Amino acid sequence: MKQVSNKIAAVFMALVVFLSTMSFTVGMHYCGEFLVDAALFSRASSCGMEISKSDDCEEEETIKDCCSDENFVFDGQEELQFNVFEYSLLDQQVFLPEFVHSYVNLFESLPYKHIPFNEYSPPIIEVDIQVLQQVFRI
DSSP states (O other), X not given: OHHHHHHHHHHHHHHHHHHHHOOEEEEEEEETTEXXXXXXXXXOXXXXXXXXXXXXXXXXXXXXXXXXXXXXXEOOOSSOOOOOOOOOTTTTTTHHHHXXXXXXXXXXXXXXXXXXXXXXXXXXXXXXXXHHHTOOOO
């Protein structure tokens, strides 16, 4: 179960990095106030009702075009920040000695006790007397 959750988290994090670095364009074509077409990564197709403007006719310039195109460009992140944590010894001049001092003094040593029979080996048991006499303590 832990491996599955680790794999799901890794895939999710990879998708977040992928989507944050990807840039894309959304193109929309409006005819009046209504959205006629929307396209992702390309230009939206028109409805065919645009007014063609030519230089010989002055009356067409006064007529307003009812169609409009809108393009939204979503720029992705250009640079990824790999070094999130930068360690500087100069910034930690107070923290490190205090940490070492408190860690060293955290453990107290036990007083030395002399055990006189420490060098002697135990006797060799040839026969288990409890089993021979069938004396069991419950």
